[in-house]
Amino acid sequence: TQLLEQSPQFLSIQEGENLTVYCNSSSVFSSLQWYRQEPGEGPVLLVTVVTGGEVKKLKRLTFQFGDARKDSSLHITAAQPGDTGLYLCSGAGSYQLTFGKGTKLSVIP
Amino acid sequence: DADVTQTPRNRITKTGKRIMLECSQTKGHDRMYWYRQDPGLGLRLIYYSFDVKDINKGEISDGYSVSRQAQAKFSLSLESAIPNQTALYFCATSDLWGNNEQFFGPGTRLTVL
Numbered sequence: 001t002q003l004l005e006q007s008p009q010f011l012s013i014q015e016g017e018n019l020t021v022y023c024n025s026s027s028v029f030s031s032l033q034w035y036r037q038e039p040g041e042g043p044v045l046l047v048t049v050v051t052g053g054e055v056k057k058l059k060r061l062t063f064q065f066g067d068a069r070k071d072s073s074l075h076i077t078a079a080q081p082g083d084t085g086l087y088l089c090s091g092a093g094s095y096q097l098t099f100g101k102g103t104k105l106s107v108i109p
Numbered sequence: 110d111a112d113v114t115q116t117p118r119n120r121i122t123k124t125g126k127r128i129m130l131e132c133s134q135t136k137g138h139d140r141m142y143w144y145r146q147d148p149g150l151g152l153r154l155i156y157y158s159f160d161v162k163d164i165n166k167g168e169i170s171d172g173y174s175v176s177r178q179a180q181a182k183f184s185l186s187l188e189s190a191i192p193n194q195t196a197l198y199f200c201a202t203s204d205l206w207g208n209n210e211q212f213f214g215p216g217t218r219l220t221v222l
Contacts, residue, residue: 031208042113042199042213043152050208088152092209101151 003027004091004100012106016078021103023089024071030092032065032072037086037102079107112136113214115200121220128187130217132200138212139205141183143167143175146197146216155198158183159205190221 004025013019023032031050035043047056049065049072056063060083062075076083084107090097113134122128132141143155154167156175164175172194174186187194197218201211 033208033210035213040216042201042216043211045210045212048208048210090211097154097209097211099152101149 004089004098006087006089006100006103008103009101010104010106012108013079015081015107015109018075018077019079019105020073020075021087021105022071022073023100025091026070027091028069029098030069032069033090033092033097034063034072034074035088035090037088038084043086043088076105079105081107081109083107111215113200113202113212115198115214115217117217118215119218121222122190123222124191126190126221128190128219130185130198130200130219132183132185132214134181134200134202134212134214136202136204136212137180138202139180140203140209141177142201142203142211143173143183143185144199144201145169145194146199152199155185187219190219192221195219195221 007022033048034046037043047063052067052069054065060077064073086102086104088102090099116131139160142157144152146152153169155173156167157165158177161177176184197216199216200214203209203211
């Protein structure tokens with residue numbers, strides 16, 4: 001069974017601060033995705049990373065895939081209240097995804 | 110209009126009742142999934158289907174059944190609901206190609222009393 005561990009589980013920061021959340025596994029994934037989920041809604045895909053060492057940017061969000069394709073990080077610069085939500089990482093296997101339990105981020109105005 | 114829709118959005122039922130949750134999609138994807146989400150446990154896969162004639166059990170299929178009525182429709186049934194099936198249920202779709210990126214519906218909040 002492939003497991004994905006996300007840290008921290010909870011994070012509360014002030015508006016304007018920077019933060020990094022992590023997604024780690026002992027397994028190699030062919031690709032890794034990050035989703036954001038807001039209360040009362042389903043997860044929404046943010047990005048997919050495929051190549052070891054790959055870095056993708058989405059406005060103030062920077063995603064990195066580890067060289068060995070076992071881990072990933074999400075860095076948010078100058079967090080805004082609109083960034084509040086549950087951030088989920090998932091690793092793609094041959095036919096389904098494995099999800100981490102998520103990092104719940106609160107950005108305080 | 111939403112690409113993946115789920116009905117109902119909220120449901121309260123009693124132990125022992127049969128419940129059906131429905132999912133429809135307009136994305137034209139072949140693959141459909143049912144997940145449940147519980148606090149502290151994350152998203153867990155219940156069943157998945159790669160096409161109309163294909164049904165597969167996921168991590169936690171006991172107590173659930175599914176039906177793939179058409180490419181666009183995938184329903185989840187609880188034959189005899191029990192309180193520990195109280196959870197958020199999500200339907201998702203993905204394309205046959207690509208990296209299995211999933212597109213989720215808005216969820217159904219199910220409470221079993």
